[in-house]
Amino acid sequence: MIDWTAIRTGWIARRNGVFANPRFQYWAARLPLIRWIARSRADAAFNLLAGFAYSQVLRACVEGGLFDILKDGPVSAAEVAARMELTEDAALTLLRAARPLMLSEEAGPDRWMLGEQGAVFAANAGVQAMIRHHRLLYADLADPVALLRRDRCEPTGLSRFWTYAGALHGAGTRGTQTSEYSQLMAASQHFVADEVLASVSFRPVKRLLDVGGGHGAFLEAIGTAWPHLELGLFDLPEVVETGRDVLGEAVGAARVTGHPGNFFKDTIPRGYDMVSLIRILHDHDDEPAQALLSNIRTSLAPGARLLIAEPMAQIRGAEPMGEAFFGLYLWAMGSGRPRSPAQIIAMAKKAGFASARSVATAQPVNASVIIARA
Numbered sequence: 001m002i003d004w005t006a007i008r009t010g011w012i013a014r015r016n017g018v019f020a021n022p023r024f025q026y027w028a029a030r031l032p033l034i035r036w037i038a039r040s041r042a043d044a045a046f047n048l049l050a051g052f053a054y055s056q057v058l059r060a061c062v063e064g065g066l067f068d069i070l071k072d073g074p075v076s077a078a079e080v081a082a083r084m085e086l087t088e089d090a091a092l093t094l095l096r097a098a099r100p101l102m103l104s105e106e107a108g109p110d111r112w113m114l115g116e117q118g119a120v121f122a123a124n125a126g127v128q129a130m131i132r133h134h135r136l137l138y139a140d141l142a143d144p145v146a147l148l149r150r151d152r153c154e155p156t157g158l159s160r161f162w163t164y165a166g167a168l169h170g171a172g173t174r175g176t177q178t179s180e181y182s183q184l185m186a187a188s189q190h191f192v193a194d195e196v197l198a199s200v201s202f203r204p205v206k207r208l209l210d211v212g213g214g215h216g217a218f219l220e221a222i223g224t225a226w227p228h229l230e231l232g233l234f235d236l237p238e239v240v241e242t243g244r245d246v247l248g249e250a251v252g253a254a255r256v257t258g259h260p261g262n263f264f265k266d267t268i269p270r271g272y273d274m275v276s277l278i279r280i281l282h283d284h285d286d287e288p289a290q291a292l293l294s295n296i297r298t299s300l301a302p303g304a305r306l307l308i309a310e311p312m313a314q315i316r317g318a319e320p321m322g323e324a325f326f327g328l329y330l331w332a333m334g335s336g337r338p339r340s341p342a343q344i345i346a347m348a349k350k351a352g353f354a355s356a357r358s359v360a361t362a363q364p365v366n367a368s369v370i371i372a373r374a
């Protein structure tokens with residue numbers, strides 16, 4: 001039998017030897033047919049090593065209020081400097097740094113406006129909330145090797161923020177500070193809800209239960225688009241308490257049932273023909289995630305469905321988002337890991353679901369979707 005792994009490892013080793021050779025790099029950058037490949041590889045390598053600086057430019061734009069200033073543009077560097085309380089030199093440094101990242105644009109001499117990406121960020125409070133939140137991840141990643149060596153045994157900034165995650169990995173008992181993460185999740189929920197609404201029809205669903213539904217932002221989006229739905233919200237007691245009111249105010253209290261509980265310990269309420277798990281599974285390690293799926297499966301009548309939506313791993317064209325970004329984020333958080341659709345489908349089947357399939361979404365960086373049928 002052909003040993004494909006041996007062939008592949010041999011080929012990769014030879015290829016890497018060639019790529020690492022300075023003479024190859026020199027000639028590749030000059031040969032007419034391949035120099036554009038060499039150049040784009042070199043650009044990608046540089047972007048990789050400089051990415052943290054780009055992220056900090058973005059953060060300065062958000063935290064310093066530059067997007068808000070440019071929104072009303074065009075403005076001069078002197079106006080930016082005055083409003084950001086910077087010297088003009090510092091303001092220009094930021095404006096110029098933001099320009100190649102398409103965050104700012106100089107429409108004419110000293111006439112600064114939002115760039116194409118800047119316009120997107122400026123219009124989106126949810127993304128800005130995420131960018132602000134990433135200061136915790138940035139601090140946790142300051143010494144990445146030390147973070148990996150600690151093997152999730154010590155509290156981190158992120159494990160303290162996600163109080164339920166910290167409790168799983170030695171950060172003391174589960175905290176009750178849930179409102180900050182619930183608000184962050186609500187602010188960024190529309191990315192996920194939009195993908196789900198565009199790819200799944202809720203016409204045949206009568207009663208939808210969102211497990212780990214936070215302050216109800218997902219149910220609000222789906223319930224507004226599909227007004228016939230009865231909505232159930234399951235989350236930790238302190239979260240549901242607020243979520244039920246917020247959601248009831250948005251869609252009508254008569255449509256909403258709150259279910260306080262712990263999805264690892266308590267049974268999942270019955271009588272729903274669809275259960276959703278939005279940005280939940282990746283928060284948990286394999287054993288608890290599998291137990292959660294089994295717990296949900298037990299609650300469902302045959303034919304009822306489970307909808308899973310979250311950013312997933314190994315999505316073609318969005319690979320770094322899955323295992324590089326969420327891989328490290330969740331490691332730092334102290335719980336969970338990103339999974340590929342194939343891994344989640346296998347887990348759903350192991351939990352007793354009769355079938356499970358991926359549903360294509362337009363923007364997998366926001367969320368991929370899986371539907372499993374009991």
Ligand SMILES: C[S@@+](CC[C@H](N)C(=O)[O-])C[C@H]1O[C@@H](n2cnc3c(N)ncnc32)[C@H](O)[C@@H]1O
Pocket residue numbers: 164178182185186189192211212213214215217218234235236239261262263264277278279280283
């Ligand atoms: C990452 S947030 C996702 C919230 C929401 N689904 C969304 O996408 O915006 C995880 C949610 O799971 C809830 N959660 C965590 N552990 C839980 C547990 N053991 N039982 C019930 N809910 C839990 C948290 O309170 C939080 O609302």
